[in-house]
Amino acid sequence: MIHVTPARRPYPLLAAAIVLLVLGAGVAWGVDDALGLSHAPAAVPREDAAAAPRRVAAPAPPLASVVVPDEARTRKAGAAVADALAARGLPRPAVTPAAPAPPETTTPASPTAPDPSALTTLRAAVLAAPGAAPESYRLGARGTELAVDGTDVAGAAAGLYRLADRIRSGAEVLPAADAGRLVTPRLGLRLTDAGSVGREPDPAAFAAGDDYRLNTDVVGPALLPRAPWVDADAMARVGAQFRQFVDHSVAQGYNAVVVPGFLEYVTFAKVGDGHAVYPPGDTHVDRARAMVAAFGPVFGYAEQMGVKVFLLTDMLAVSPPLEAYLTRTVGGLNVADPRLWAVYQAGLAELFESMPFVDGLMVRVGEGGEVYAQDGWDYSSKLAVTTEASVRAMLRALLDTAGKAGREVIFRTWTVGVGAVGDLHTNPESYARVLGGIDDPHLIVSTKYTLGDFYSHLPLNTTLLAGAHRRIVEFQARREFEGFGSLPNDLGPLHRQALRAFLAANPRVEGVWNWTQDGGPLRAGPMSLYLRTGFWQLYDLNTYAVARLAWDPDTDPAQVTADWAYRTFSADPDTVAAIGQAMALSRPAVTRGLYIGPYADRSVRALGLEPPPMMWIFEWDIPTGDSAALDSIYAVTGGRVEEAIDEGGQAVALARRMRDLVAATDPATWRTRRSASTSPARWTTR
Numbered sequence: 001m002i003h004v005t006p007a008r009r010p011y012p013l014l015a016a017a018i019v020l021l022v023l024g025a026g027v028a029w030g031v032d033d034a035l036g037l038s039h040a041p042a043a044v045p046r047e048d049a050a051a052a053p054r055r056v057a058a059p060a061p062p063l064a065s066v067v068v069p070d071e072a073r074t075r076k077a078g079a080a081v082a083d084a085l086a087a088r089g090l091p092r093p094a095v096t097p098a099a100p101a102p103p104e105t106t107t108p109a110s111p112t113a114p115d116p117s118a119l120t121t122l123r124a125a126v127l128a129a130p131g132a133a134p135e136s137y138r139l140g141a142r143g144t145e146l147a148v149d150g151t152d153v154a155g156a157a158a159g160l161y162r163l164a165d166r167i168r169s170g171a172e173v174l175p176a177a178d179a180g181r182l183v184t185p186r187l188g189l190r191l192t193d194a195g196s197v198g199r200e201p202d203p204a205a206f207a208a209g210d211d212y213r214l215n216t217d218v219v220g221p222a223l224l225p226r227a228p229w230v231d232a233d234a235m236a237r238v239g240a241q242f243r244q245f246v247d248h249s250v251a252q253g254y255n256a257v258v259v260p261g262f263l264e265y266v267t268f269a270k271v272g273d274g275h276a277v278y279p280p281g282d283t284h285v286d287r288a289r290a291m292v293a294a295f296g297p298v299f300g301y302a303e304q305m306g307v308k309v310f311l312l313t314d315m316l317a318v319s320p321p322l323e324a325y326l327t328r329t330v331g332g333l334n335v336a337d338p339r340l341w342a343v344y345q346a347g348l349a350e351l352f353e354s355m356p357f358v359d360g361l362m363v364r365v366g367e368g369g370e371v372y373a374q375d376g377w378d379y380s381s382k383l384a385v386t387t388e389a390s391v392r393a394m395l396r397a398l399l400d401t402a403g404k405a406g407r408e409v410i411f412r413t414w415t416v417g418v419g420a421v422g423d424l425h426t427n428p429e430s431y432a433r434v435l436g437g438i439d440d441p442h443l444i445v446s447t448k449y450t451l452g453d454f455y456s457h458l459p460l461n462t463t464l465l466a467g468a469h470r471r472i473v474e475f476q477a478r479r480e481f482e483g484f485g486s487l488p489n490d491l492g493p494l495h496r497q498a499l500r501a502f503l504a505a506n507p508r509v510e511g512v513w514n515w516t517q518d519g520g521p522l523r524a525g526p527m528s529l530y531l532r533t534g535f536w537q538l539y540d541l542n543t544y545a546v547a548r549l550a551w552d553p554d555t556d557p558a559q560v561t562a563d564w565a566y567r568t569f570s571a572d573p574d575t576v577a578a579i580g581q582a583m584a585l586s587r588p589a590v591t592r593g594l595y596i597g598p599y600a601d602r603s604v605r606a607l608g609l610e611p612p613p614m615m616w617i618f619e620w621d622i623p624t625g626d627s628a629a630l631d632s633i634y635a636v637t638g639g640r641v642e643e644a645i646d647e648g649g650q651a652v653a654l655a656r657r658m659r660d661l662v663a664a665t666d667p668a669t670w671r672t673r674r675s676a677s678t679s680p681a682r683w684t685t686r
Contacts, residue, residue, distance in 0.1 A: 039636045042603040042613075043459040047587050049493045051580035052562040054573050057170030060085055061119040061146060063093045068124045068160065070097035071153050073250075073306050077160035080251055081122060084167035088571075093122075100126060109140025109147035111180025116173055122163070124148040124156045129182060135255070136184040139163070139174050146174065154255075154306050159183070161251050169563035170571060186503070187550040189444075189472060189511030191256040191310070192543070193518045194218050195245040196529035196536075198238050206527035209621070216518055217260050217374050218242070219295060225376060226283075229290035239298040241532070246302050248531055249516075253547035257302050258362055258513065262313035263347070263379050265292050265355065268322070270346035277325045277343070284319060292354045303357040310360045310410060311351070314368040314381035315394060317344075333382065335390035341397035348398060352405040360408035361398065362446070365391065366415035366425070386419020388434045399440045410444045410472070411435075413463065416453075417609060424463075426451050426610070431463045439468065446513055448474040449498040454519060455481050456591045457600035457613040460498050465505040472511035473502060476519050477542035481612075482594055483620055484525025485539035488586040488658060492545040492557030499553045514546040525620050537568050541583070558584070572669035579665075582658040589658065593651030596644045598637035606632065 063085060068078035078095040086092040119141065127149040129136060134152035137159030141147055148163065150156030162183070166173050198218030205211050218241075222234035246257065267285045268277035278284045302309050316333060318326075322343075326333060330340045352358060368381035385394055395411060402409045413431065415424040423430045425447065435445065445467070450458040454476040464471060475495055478485035502509045516539075517530040528534030545560045558580065565579040591597075600613035615633055616624050624630065637644060 036608070037604070037606045037632065037635060039602040039604045042457070042601055044457050044601055045460060045494060045497055047494050047497075047591070049490065049584040049587055050558050051577065051584040052556070052558040054577040055170070055562065056573050057566065057571060058172040059116050060088045060090055060167050061116040061122075061173055062090060063122050063146070064091075064120050066093050066095045066122045066124075067098050068095065069100055069126060069153060069156060071157075072304050073153055073157040074124055074160065076247065076250075076305065077157040077164070078122075078124065080164040081160055081167065084164040087168060088170075109138060109142055109149055109180060111140060113174050113176040113179040114141035114146070118144055119146045120144045122146045122148070122160075124150065124160055126150050126153060126156055128152075132182060133184050133188065135188070136182055137162075138180055138182055139178055140180045141174070157250075157306065158185075158253070161253070164251065165563070165567075168567040170566045170576075171563060183551075185253075185551045186553055187509070187511050189256055189308075190254045190547060190550045191258055191308075191472065191511065191513040192245075192249050192254050193513075193515045194242070194257060194259050195249075196517045196532055197241040197245055198222075199517075199522065199529055201527060201529055201533040202523065203527055205523045206525070209524065211523045212521045213523075214521060215374050216522065219261070219264075219291070220374055222294070223374070223376065227286060227290075229287045230294040232294075235294050235298065238295075239301075242298055243301050244531060246305055246307055250305050250307060252544055253551055254514070255306060256308035256310065256359070256511075258310045258312050259299055260313070261295075261311045262351065262361065263317045263319060263322075264288060264377070265295075265311075266347040266350055268343070268347055268350070270350050271325075271343055278321050282321060284321060296355050296357075299355070300357045308359040309357055310362045310408075311358055312362040312364075315344075315363050315365050316368075316382045316384040317379065318382060319379050333384050335384050336387070336393050338393065338397065341393055344394075345397050345401040348401045349405065352401075352407055358407070360402060360410060360442075360444075362410040362412065363394070363398065364412040364414055365394070365421075366412070383419075386415075386421060388420060391421055391424075391434055392438065395435075395438055395440075395443065399438075399442050403440065403442045408442045408444055410446050412474075413445060413447045426461065426463065428463050428466060431467060435467070435469065441470075443469055444472055444511075445469045446472045446474055449495070449502075452610065453481070453612060454479055455595075455600075455613050456587075457595050457597075459603075460501055464502045464509065467506065467508060469508060471502075471506065471509045472513050473499065473509060474513045474515070475542070475546050476515045477546070478515070478517055478519065478528070478530070478539045480520030480524070481614055481617075481620070482590050484520065485528055486526040486535065487590060488538060488583055489542070489590050490545075490557075490561055490583040490586045491542045492549070492560050494587070495542070495546055496549050496553060496555070496557050499549055503553060512546055512550045514543055516540075516543045540564070540568070570665070570669045570671060572666070575665040575669045578661045582661045585654050585658050589651050589654040592647040593655065596633060596637065597647045598640035598644050599633045602636050604636055 066078045066081050068074040075097055082092050082095050123145045129151045132151040134154045135158045137148055137150040137155040139148060139159060148156055148159035150159055163173060198220055200221060218238060222231045222238055224231055265288055267288045271277050299309055326340055330337050334340055365385040368383045385391055398409045413425045415421045421434050424434050447461055447464050449461055451461045452458045479489055482489055528536045530536045541564045544564050545557060548555050548560050561583050562576055562580045565576045569579060570576055595614055596616060604611050615629050
């Protein structure tokens with residue numbers, strides 16, 4: 001398909017390559033003169049991390065039964081509570097679906113926190129609260145019953161999952177401050193990528209480290225080159241992975257998922273006589289129908305769990321017959337011509353009808369090309385939407401179709417270096433010029449929280465501080481430039497700082513998009529596939545934290561880390577405390593060890609571009625040998641070489657301290673029911 005991935009390549013990397021090439025040509029007469037090199041101090045957020053104090057786990061209530069509304073979501077959430085109690089060593093209570101009681105017979109739960117040992121039953125119910133959001137809920141007690149009252153099924157499920165999380169985390173199930181309080185998520189839209197769904201664990205490919213393909217389609221393993229087009233067994237495996245991922249995401253507090261796909265599900269039957277784009281007998285039609293029939297039920301599972309589904313595409317998405325049709329009728333890929341966009345409108349309308357569970361389309365215009373294409377397919381994307389006029393024409397057309405269908409369009413501002421809108425992502429003036437005046441309630445604008453890519457040593461993104469549009473903030477859990485999740489890297493304090501800054505300045509911020517797996521080449525770094533292979537638990541901390549912060553941005557990140565450590569690794573207070581202390585050191589270890597501070601803390605411009613703060617490492621493990629790049633870094637540091645070297649020594653000392661903290665824990669206190677990757681030995685070898 002069109003083959004999007006939330007990543008910067010190839011164009012930001014191409015920009016860096018151009019910088020390096022011209023550097024080589026310019027060294028002879030001076031780096032500054034050759035490149036127009038300039039730099040100034042960057043407003044890098046200060047990161048202050050601390051470990052939570054040692055805490056003895058709170059007792060879990062000895063529930064004998066869990067009674068929930070007879071809905072798929074609440075049955076699943078009730079089972080999560082039962083599983084959490086079993087994980088704490090208590091008997092697993094029975095989960096009983098019950099018909100809803102008449103509202104007039106349901107009395108509000110007591111606002112007084114009960115004695116957990118006196119609770120024998122957990123009862124969830126839907127109890128409307130005027131003006132409350134569907135996901136809102138109250139926790140309380142009715143005699144010996146622990147009560148979860150949701151304003152909707154979504155709220156009842158959310159409350160149950162919160163209780164399950166507290167039980168698994170060793171936290172107090174019902175703190176006095178929460179008894180009877182209406183809990184509503186601060187951010188109503190909480191998206192994830194599709195995790196590692198559809199990706200195969202291939203140790204040899206990961207070890208080779210030379211596969212830079214960026215296609216993130218989840219359907220790849222199930223594709224066949226001819227009818228019936230979809231391998232049923234492979235599709236079943238993809239479906240199982242997708243359900244596992246959705247269940248995990250919902251339990252953490254997310255309510256939307258972004259799945260790559262668009263053109264491969266479209267026949268363009270609404271264009272002309274139905275055969276204008278794909279003539280009779282064209283295999284694109286049968287394949288698209290087979291794809292809808294096969295994967296519609298797979299992705300439709302998310303809707304059953306109360307999760308919104310957004311399909312993700314690059315624009316301009318094309319296939320050879322589609323491009324030929326546009327050439328015949330529009331004269332080529334004239335992306336400012338409404339006639340071109342009318343074809344895509346017809347395709348989008350068809351998609352919304354054939355896959356009615358799809359809530360909207362996410363669009364990126366800043367990357368594209370063959371590197372994003374699925375092997376064996378002729379769907380691809382082109383970098384064509386690169387002017388203000390073309391972006392506006394595209395958005396107005398897609399929004400018209402989405403609005404009529406009651407759907408949404410999410411537009412990513414990731415356009416770094418591409419065309420006249422190349423600084424849309426980082427320049428508030430460009431943002432206002434390109435998107436100003438597009439006032440549509442169905443438009444959501446999605447932007448990375450950093451003023452650039454997902455590096456450290458970057459300011460917060462100033463374009464998120466203002467604007468009239470609905471906004472969501474992008475985060476990356478498995479940091480592609482910082483070891484692809486193989487290094488301890490607790491981003492909770494930084495992410496909280498960013499969210500709170502944006503919310504304080506911009507009331508239009510309403511959501512987050514967290515990348516659990518995506519970003520960068522799919523097989524770079526030590527092999528890890530979220531929820532499935534490798535030490536994915538390490539970067540699951542950042543996914544868990546973003547969800548907690550999206551519900552409540554005032555949540556203490558140190559406590560989030562402690563909760564994650566308890567539920568993931570150990571129930572021993574000393575071991576949990578040691579893990580928390582190690583993770584509190586992880587950010588200075590990463591930011592000093594992987595970056596040259598005197599360079600990284602400067603905002604640099606060269607050739608009219610903004611080189612990233614990590615110019616001395618390519619991807620994750622290849623230091624540059626380019627003397628021109630190093631000359632440029634040296635010019636920016638202003639002779640602070642000893643300071644830069646000293647930071648490296650500090651990082652090594654911090655890493656050793658982290659290792660020692662974890663190695664000093666008692667191995668017997670670590671859980672063994674999970675993979676061996678969760679043992680302290682795994683930490684000490686990193």
